[in-house]
Amino acid sequence: MEKEFVFGHQNPDTDAIGTAIAYSYLQNKLGYNTEPVALGEPNDETAYALKKFGFEAPTVITTAADKVNAVMLVDHNEPQQSVSDIDKVKVTHVVDHHRIMNFNTANPLFYRAEPVGCTSTVVWKMFKENKVEIPQNIAGIMLSAIISDTLLLKSPTSTDFDKAAIEDLAKIAGIDYQEYGLAMLKAGTNIASKSEEELIDLDAKSFELNGHNVRVAQVNVVDLPEAMERKAAFISTMEAASKENGYDMFMLLITNILDSDSQAIVVGTDETKKLFEKAFNATLTDSSVALPGVVSRKKQVVPPLTEAFEN
Amino acid sequence: MEKEFVFGHQNPDTDAIGTAIAYSYLQNKLGYNTEPVALGEPNDETAYALKKFGFEAPTVITTAADKVNAVMLVDHNEPQQSVSDIDKVKVTHVVDHHRIMNFNTANPLFYRAEPVGCTSTVVWKMFKENKVEIPQNIAGIMLSAIISDTLLLKSPTSTDFDKAAIEDLAKIAGIDYQEYGLAMLKAGTNIASKSEEELIDLDAKSFELNGHNVRVAQVNVVDLPEAMERKAAFISTMEAASKENGYDMFMLLITNILDSDSQAIVVGTDETKKLFEKAFNATLTDSSVALPGVVSRKKQVVPPLTEAFEN
Numbered sequence: 119m120e121k122e123f124v125f126g127h128q129n130p131d132t133d134a135i136g137t138a139i140a141y142s143y144l145q146n147k148l149g150y151n152t153e154p155v156a157l158g159e160p161n162d163e164t165a166y167a168l169k170k171f172g173f174e175a176p177t178v179i180t181t182a183a184d185k186v187n188a189v190m191l192v193d194h195n196e197p198q199q200s201v202s203d204i205d206k207v208k209v210t211h212v213v214d215h216h217r218i219m220n221f222n223t224a225n226p227l228f229y230r231a232e233p234v235g236c237t238s239t240v241v242w243k244m245f246k247e248n249k250v251e252i253p254q255n256i257a258g259i260m261l262s263a264i265i266s267d268t269l270l271l272k273s274p275t276s277t278d279f280d281k282a283a284i285e286d287l288a289k290i291a292g293i294d295y296q297e298y299g300l301a302m303l304k305a306g307t308n309i310a311s312k313s314e315e316e317l318i319d320l321d322a323k324s325f326e327l328n329g330h331n332v333r334v335a336q337v338n339v340v341d342l343p344e345a346m347e348r349k350a351a352f353i354s355t356m357e358a359a360s361k362e363n364g365y366d367m368f369m370l371l372i373t374n375i376l377d378s379d380s381q382a383i384v385v386g387t388d389e390t391k392k393l394f395e396k397a398f399n400a401t402l403t404d405s406s407v408a409l410p411g412v413v414s415r416k417k418q419v420v421p422p423l424t425e426a427f428e429n
Numbered sequence: 430m431e432k433e434f435v436f437g438h439q440n441p442d443t444d445a446i447g448t449a450i451a452y453s454y455l456q457n458k459l460g461y462n463t464e465p466v467a468l469g470e471p472n473d474e475t476a477y478a479l480k481k482f483g484f485e486a487p488t489v490i491t492t493a494a495d496k497v498n499a500v501m502l503v504d505h506n507e508p509q510q511s512v513s514d515i516d517k518v519k520v521t522h523v524v525d526h527h528r529i530m531n532f533n534t535a536n537p538l539f540y541r542a543e544p545v546g547c548t549s550t551v552v553w554k555m556f557k558e559n560k561v562e563i564p565q566n567i568a569g570i571m572l573s574a575i576i577s578d579t580l581l582l583k584s585p586t587s588t589d590f591d592k593a594a595i596e597d598l599a600k601i602a603g604i605d606y607q608e609y610g611l612a613m614l615k616a617g618t619n620i621a622s623k624s625e626e627e628l629i630d631l632d633a634k635s636f637e638l639n640g641h642n643v644r645v646a647q648v649n650v651v652d653l654p655e656a657m658e659r660k661a662a663f664i665s666t667m668e669a670a671s672k673e674n675g676y677d678m679f680m681l682l683i684t685n686i687l688d689s690d691s692q693a694i695v696v697g698t699d700e701t702k703k704l705f706e707k708a709f710n711a712t713l714t715d716s717s718v719a720l721p722g723v724v725s726r727k728k729q730v731v732p733p734l735t736e737a738f739e740n
Contacts, residue, residue: 217534224735226527226544226727233537247558416537424535 119151122210123179123186125201126237127194128157129322132164132302135176136263137192137237140256141213144241145190147250152190155179157201161320163306163338167262170302171255171291182207193237195221198324213240216416220326235280236267242283257290265299266306272378275417303375307340314348314355318370325420327427330366330390333359334415334423342374342381346406349383353405356385366390373413380409397426430462433521434490434497436512437548438505439468440633443475443613447574448503448548450484451567452524455552456501458561463501466490468512472631474617474649478573481613482566482602493518504548506532509635524551527727531637546591547578553594568601576610577617583689586728614686618650625659625666629681636731638738641677641701644670645726645734653685653692657717660694664716667696677701684724691720708737 124142126134135156142154156176160168168175182189183206190211196219197204211228212221215237232240238260245252252260264284268276271284288295309317322335339345356368367386374380383406384394391402400407412418435453437445446467453465467487471479479486493500494517501522507530508515522539523532526548543551549571556563563571575595579587582595599606620628633646650656667679678697685691694717695705702713711718723729 216537218529218538218540219533221532222530223528224732227529227542228544229529229540229542231538231540233539421535 119149120188121151121153121186122188122190123182124152124154124190124192125157125176125179125182126192127199127323129319130156130158130164131161131321132167132266133237133263134193135160135164136167136259136266137213137241138176139173140238140260140263141190141192141241141244143253143256144245144248144250145211148248153177161306162308163266163302164262166302166305167259167266170298171258171262173255173259192241195219195231196325197221198326213237213244215240217420232279234277235271235273235275236264236283238263238267239277239280239283242287243279252287252290254291257287258293261287261291261293261295261298262302265295265302269375269378269413270296270299270303273414273417275414303338304340307338307375309337309339309345314351315359318352318356318359318368323415324365325423327424330427331364332390332423332427333363333365333368334371334419335369336371336373336415338373338375340374340376342372342379345372346381349406352383353385356383360385367394369394369419371409371412371415371419375413378411378413380412382407382409382412393426394423397422430460431499432462432464432497433499433501434493435463435465435501435503436468436487436490436493437503438510438634440630441467441469441475442472442632443478443577444548444574445504446471446475446487447478447570447577448524448552449487451549451571451574452501452503452552452555454564454567455556455559455561456522459559464488472617473619474577474613475573477613477616478570478577481609482569482573484566484570503552506530506542507636508532509637524548524555526551528731543590545588546582546584546586547575547594549574549578550588550591550594553598554590563598563601565602568598569604572598572602572604572606572609573613576606576613580684580686580689580724581607581610581614584725584728586725614649615651618686620648620650620656625662626670629663629667629670629679634726635676636734638735641738642675643701643734643738644674644676644679645682645730646680647682647684647726649684649686651685651687653683653690656683657692660717663694664696667694671696678705680705680730682720682723682726682730686724689722689724691723693718693720693723704737705734708733 124138126138138154142152145152154176160175181203182201183203188208188210192213214231268280318335325332360368367390370383372381435449437449449465453463456463465487471486492514493512494514499519499521503524525542579591629646636643671679678701681694683692
């Protein structure tokens with residue numbers, strides 16, 4: 119059978135990379151010939167999880183059509199978050215937990231999405247449905263993905279399915295998930311060693327909102343005031359990136375993973391900043407504002423922005 | 430729990446209506462509060478199947494937002510094939526077996542598509558995955574849907590899953606599926622009692638192909654030459670419908686369900702007729718051409734048309 123790549127979104131996180139590994143394993147068990155790859159290097163948190171469960175980082179690709187004819191997507195569907203030449207390959211499978219936007223195909227395909235906290239939770243269900251046994255290391259990397267996306271089940275995106283998956287996978291992996299989860303999340307919060315350029319690109323996604331090109335980046339920390347000391351540098355870096363890439367708005371969400379609070383830093387046009395303030399019913403002071411309780415880009419940022427931009 | 434409507438596409442066929450009934454039953458068993466409805470009256474074939482298994486025709490709706498806030502779609506996703514005010518309701522679930530096109534959401538949702546012959550085949554899998562028992566009448570209407578969409582497993586869209594589903598459902602329904610299937614398909618081929626206006630709208634779908642508004646209708650018969658005697662009337666009716674609705678091309682596929690052959694009648698602009706000929710490597714003579722072996726709009730008509738229109 120012809121080989122297909124399996125990969126998650128650009129600027130990959132633990133869900134994008136971990137679920138690509140797990141879904142590729144499952145599909146190979148079901149008779150496909152797949153290889154997990156990634157659209158970027160693992161971040162510190164993902165590297166921690168890969169090492170813990172004995173995985174090498176997947177090969178990084180920037181194009182797909184020169185190597186395969188068909189691909190399977192995990193943890194994304196929007197073309198601008200995918201491989202650069204996604205329009206030149208056939209998408210045969212998608213497993214995701216996001217909204218569907220600008221995803222069009224010429225042919226029927228396998229598409230499986232559920233509104234749960236993590237793509238690995240959907241893949242965990244698929245292992246069960248197909249009665250495929252989950253090896254210890256695959257359980258570990260899926261567990262890591264779910265801990266990452268749900269902030270140890272504290273994100274409002276968490277569902278009962280995510281909790282059931284975490285408990286089952288922790289058992290298979292032989293891991294105390296609370297202890298491991300906190301250590302893994304903390305491994306991703308070391309921002310002192312990184313430049314502002316790196317931090318605003320680490321976990322950043324682009325969205326087309328009613329014709330506007332909107333960038334939303336997120337950085338996890340354990341000390342918000344320490345991160346906000348670099349605010350002026352973040353602003354000038356985000357302004358430069360917006361100019362270079364044509365973003366109409368750039369929002370950086372700095373999230374304290376211990377108490378589930380965030381600060382937002384926003385640069386953009388007067389129009390888009392007004393729309394941001396409308397979306398969150400909040401006033402930017404010197405380009406920033408506290409967003410208490412906001413931790414999920416998908417559930418607490420993109421929907422209000424979408425609504426504000428469309429009305 | 431708030432009520433949601435479950436429905437298939439406009440000009441409903443046995444899959445659209447039968448699967449809405451079956452999926453609504455499954456979802457209610459899983460704790461949702463749903464009602465199957467339809468975007469049109471059942472055709473003769475569907476009416477035969479509903480009567481056979483003791484179902485009333487679902488209520489016909491033309492709008493949804495005045496009655497519910499949220500809906501579940503079966504057997505379609507393209508907005509122009511859906512309820513007229515689909516943009517005013519939230520789509521929470523989709524089960525389908527078609528390409529994905531112009532389907533965009535603001536929020537994550539349940540989306541389950543597989544490239545199999547019939548949506549009921551996917552729903553059959555979901556009954557099994559969720560360990561919900563299939564009642565005899567629900568098995569019968571799902572069986573009818575799969576027989577209809579796969580032309581008794583003779584369509585090239587048929588897969589091993591469709592075959593397995595038919596055999597399992599026939600057993601539950603206590604039906605000889607070959608005998609019942611032929612009788613049901615034949616019930617849908619009585620074109621003598623219908624006007625050309627009715628026939629070109631019975632099983633018709635609109636597609637946006639690279640900016641062109643393309644209509645593809647299909648009529649099942651057991652006697653092709655008899656149907657082609659009405660060609661001149663079909664052409665003038667299709668031309669009038671194109672003018673009224675702004676179709677750039679209207680293709681009518683008349684399919685002999687007994688020997689899996691079709692005749693196409695095509696009206697449109699010189700440009701779109703040229704694209705049709707390119708798509709099928711065939712020459713229209715007086716607006717029609719034989720398409721031997723072509724029985725599936727989804728697999729044998731839309732993909733070549735899409736490719737021809739895009740290049």
